[in-house]
Amino acid sequence: MERSQMEETDVLVIGSGIAGLSAALYSAMGGVKVTLATAVHLFSGSTFFPGTWGFGLVGPESEEDEEEFIKTILSLGKGVALPSLVRTFVEKVNGSVDELEAMGLTLLKPSSEKEGEKEYIPCFDHKHRRWRGLTKKNLLEVMPGLLAKHGVTIRPFHKALELTKDNERISGAFFIKEGKELVHIRAKAVILATGGLSGLYKYRLTTDDVTGTGVGMALRAGAKTVNLEFLQKMIGFVTPGPKTVHNEKTFEASNFYTGSGEDLLKKRLPEGISKEEVLKLRALHGPFSTETDSKYLDLALHEELQESGQKGVLLRYDAEKVKAQGEFVKTYFDWLKEEKGVSMDEDIHVAPYMHASNGGLLIDEKARTSLEGLYAAGECTGGMHGADRVGGLSTANGIVFGKIAG
Template sequence: MNENREHSCDVLVIGSGAAGLSLALRLAPMCKVLVLSKGPRSEGATYYAQGGIAAVFDETDSVDSHVEDTQIAGAHLCDEEVVRFIAENARDCVQWLIDAGVPFDQEDNSTDDHPRYHLTREGGHSHRRILHAADATGMAMQMSLQDNVHNHPNIEVLERHNALDLITSHKIGEADAPNRVLGAYIWNRQRESVETVRAKFVVLATGGASKVYQYTSNPDVSSGDGIAMAWRAGCRVANLEFNQFHPTCLFHPEARNFLLTEALRGEGAYLRRPDGSRFMQEFDERAELAPRDVVARAIDYEMKRLGADCMYLDISHKPADFVTKHFPTIYEKLLGYGIDITKDAIPVVPAAHYTCGGVMVDRQGQTDLNGLYAIGEVSYTGLHGANRMASNSLLECVVYAWSAAEHISQHLNEVSLSSSIPLWDESKVSNSDEEVVIQHNWHELRLFMWDYVGIVRTTKRLERAMRRIQLLKQEIDEYYSNFRVSNNLLELRNLLQVAELMVRCALERKESRGLHYTLDYPDMLETLSPTILDPRNPQ
């Protein structure tokens, strides 16, 4: 086994979803790009995104309206300049996706010369502005981007490789100059060895951290790796108390994380109690089209009040051909579980879905560390505020991929590859004979995060969670020091770090706003500010 393999590239992109692949494609004409994928390259949150991507394409819609809707959904905690920047660049970036071959649904009267895209509406939007590919938009985007990446000679994709940690000039003893990212140590899961990547620039496109919760709509790779690595490298993070719980995840013993798109409610689906009665109008005048935090809390409240395992989502009152045309993927998938959505209500529960906070970046995706960028769900741009509006996430990915690529391309020739990166040293560690420790700690973390840092919180619950996190971190830090790395160990180490940051953010916010709802501070404050944590300032 060769444990000292080295790679070099101009730009290392950690993550192979919409953000990472879009950036790689934009940079590839001018430099060598290496893309790291933790699993198969399609196994990320993008692939499972059903709803669509928001952009102003309708002549009755406006950028101002998109900005206003985003602010309202984000409980006015969004950075308005950033929201406007993204909304103004949305159409051009979506057009870039169309030119890349993403097959968004078109109207019947659409022509090649004058394409007219079918726009749907989702919770929080005042207009129809969601472009989609049936109910599998993320899959269509992922596959189109992958095809383009596959055909580009300047892009290499390494599948089944974890980023282990960022390499910085200060970490390797170069303390005189400003700190800069030089590359990363990566874990080759096939060879079970640590390898080194030297790069001029590193881009974190690792997605969110919803795997920290027991119930999640996210794939297993969403373990907060980029947030934890950036924090360890000295970058600030913000707003990690705002974790979005998607209101409607399928409740079925054989389906762990199947999401039921918000577009179902956009097209008229009702939420019902087990007795068939509707309840959303009792919680919000927008009923089923209220923002996700409102809907998730309502479902959670009704489940607890009634002692019910789930609520029900019902679109069976719509014509069958309408349902099967608009939601073919969901229709087929649920038919496999014995649920015919043209006739039956669908059992649903909330599940952790999206990390609204993350690594702080500027308008170009730059973090606090020279040469390090963060784009997509791993980042905090200011777009989402206290709650992400539906279909703004894929949009943020492609707009910041464009913006970061523009900035990197302007500075490519100003940076040289480091020639003095030390190789990873495994001489003092042994193989673990206690993998059960990791499994036990993993389950404990996800369970208490769900119970104590979930949809409804209290200070006492948050403090309980923090005490347990500190104990688990001590165990895992000791474990990490003594044993060879493994996929589960790396992910658990990162999740524990992000869990701590989530709880710290939640304890600092003395109000209920958006996705952060605490019984101890039920009202909103008049002051509006993000929660910022800085690794250079001790707790």
């Protein structure tokens, strides 16, 4: 390994998904010198995971809806979400998203005649919220120019190794640059935006650079965590289009079969529970949850794979039921065909995958960790979700607390 190099900056941001990008951008807009380091290329992490069309961003429909939304999040959190973080999140999400749009980021919106469709109700939620869609394409069109405009220094292929301290204050981090050179970047403040823990699992719906590095470094430095046990598991494609997310809004049009051609659910459901009801409930959320009878689909998939030794369970879509669904589902299948070359008419094999973290580093309303000089944002943090998470709040979390940290 080559000799250690050293550089200095005011703010060091580690991670270049939506949380890191927001943190770097808002730090730089404050007039300080910002360095954005990322383990691989710029624009990486779960924000740019190629196995989905993009990400929903949800917020309260109005100021009047804020209290109801806070109540819903805390209820889904099952007593382990932190009320102060939930309130900060809900009160700031719409304004934070609108600011990015004002900077030139194009966001998808439901067409006026379609915004009342049930497909726009977020996962685990019971009513419509304000919905916006964020795509990788739109981010890539706008973010490079914004980062350049505000003078953010980019350090790609810098794999973080360890945080450094001056006395008890975090003062930077060591990196391996391009796998061979040790680099020490000193900073007055460090913002971790390194993503969740799903990359630690063999079967995962994340990019390979999501490895829990930030959480691990912070723990070794003495930081506190919250809700690490709450992870999201989702169903994804094995073949064709490996690691593509199965869109939950299509569950009611999905049929699953055993290796011998039997209907999976009719074979494995407990007596008195119907296939139709399980699929209807499962269509309400992408991640697995134990809260309703929707759990029996995921359990049936797991049991079938364990007993058969196969890597995936056969899925066939009912084309007529797909056509009866709305604009949101059409957008998904159009993307699936264009980006993955997969048609709804094909035999698809699916399996459970690890997807995302609901917990992580403990932060306060100002995105401060328990360590002086260390901030964090995005999926490497926890407390604003709890046990189950409303769909569309993971990416929104990165935007809101990324901005606050910056």
